[in-house]
Amino acid sequence: MYTHENLRGRAAVITGGSGVLCSAMAKELAKQGVRIALINRTLEKGQIIVDEIRALGGEAVAYSADVLDRPSLEQVRDQIIASFGQVDILITGAGGNQPGATTTNEVFGEGDASQTFFDMDAQAFSKVFDLNFTGTFLTSQVFGKELLKSKNPVILNISSMSAYSPMTKVPAYSAAKASINNFTMWMAVHFAEAGLRVNALAPGFFLTEQNRKLLTNEDGSLTDRSHKIMTHTPMRRFGKPEDLLGTMLWLVDERYSGFVTGVTVPVDGGFMAYSGV
Numbered sequence: 001m002y003t004h005e006n007l008r009g010r011a012a013v014i015t016g017g018s019g020v021l022c023s024a025m026a027k028e029l030a031k032q033g034v035r036i037a038l039i040n041r042t043l044e045k046g047q048i049i050v051d052e053i054r055a056l057g058g059e060a061v062a063y064s065a066d067v068l069d070r071p072s073l074e075q076v077r078d079q080i081i082a083s084f085g086q087v088d089i090l091i092t093g094a095g096g097n098q099p100g101a102t103t104t105n106e107v108f109g110e111g112d113a114s115q116t117f118f119d120m121d122a123q124a125f126s127k128v129f130d131l132n133f134t135g136t137f138l139t140s141q142v143f144g145k146e147l148l149k150s151k152n153p154v155i156l157n158i159s160s161m162s163a164y165s166p167m168t169k170v171p172a173y174s175a176a177k178a179s180i181n182n183f184t185m186w187m188a189v190h191f192a193e194a195g196l197r198v199n200a201l202a203p204g205f206f207l208t209e210q211n212r213k214l215l216t217n218e219d220g221s222l223t224d225r226s227h228k229i230m231t232h233t234p235m236r237r238f239g240k241p242e243d244l245l246g247t248m249l250w251l252v253d254e255r256y257s258g259f260v261t262g263v264t265v266p267v268d269g270g271f272m273a274y275s276g277v
């Protein structure tokens, strides 16, 4: 059933498309008749999602590229244009964190810490910042010219609650996501007259592979950090990937959001609205 009929036949490029959140977006867009190009570093992971989409009658192709490697993105762009002939939607979902760019403790001087602020590896810090920010910038540059040939082009960036007030322990990730909000506004202004809309989605807390170790113990029970998240999420649950889909469809479909550009929309169960008291 197509609920967004005018998206039918369009082509979407989704980086990080084999991940938990973006694979759900890919499947929903495919249901609307959008042709999907998934970009991940590991082709096999993208292929699993492509097979699922095809089994449901959708059209999708998996590609391997690193969002920090321009030549690999350019090569994939040329392949996508050769097979789909166009790019109308870009979702920049590739992102994540890594242990070298985190502090062990939330607060300096609190108990034993294997990694304090001063021990953080500058290279790991840059890698996390680059993956979440520069990866979005490079992808926008590489696919931007193709998007500008589309009648209704749109970019949807993926931000985080950490963009507004940084999550403890993950400074590089938080700084990069804050940059995504800023860059979304910059791009929206820069390309408004050219007809390209640029918005972002800021998910609250979703239990996925990239944060499973921070949020659950080995026996599956919630960590102290998860209990804090629940306390600060008025809807008292983690998000489910499906929770993002309505906002995604709204933002990529100009019939519903044709005058919306430069915004980041929280999908967070009320996390951002809650002051803690």
Ligand SMILES: NC(=O)c1ccc[n+]([C@@H]2O[C@H](COP(=O)([O-])OP(=O)(O)OC[C@H]3O[C@@H](n4cnc5c(N)ncnc54)[C@H](O)[C@@H]3O)[C@@H](O)[C@H]2O)c1
Pocket: 015, 016, 017, 018, 019, 020, 021, 022, 039, 040, 041, 042, 065, 066, 067, 068, 092, 093, 094, 095, 096, 131, 135, 158, 159, 160, 161, 202, 203, 204, 205, 206, 207, 208, 209, 210, 211
């Ligand atoms: N899970 C959450 O609670 C949450 C909250 C807010 C924002 N986000 C953001 O949503 C996006 C998706 O997150 P997720 O939870 O589905 O994570 P995920 O780990 O399941 O997916 C991330 C995807 O990015 C891909 N990727 C990583 N580095 C790459 C690179 N250099 N080049 C190409 N692809 C690369 C991975 O292969 C993976 O498919 C990320 O940007 C993340 O920061 C997640």
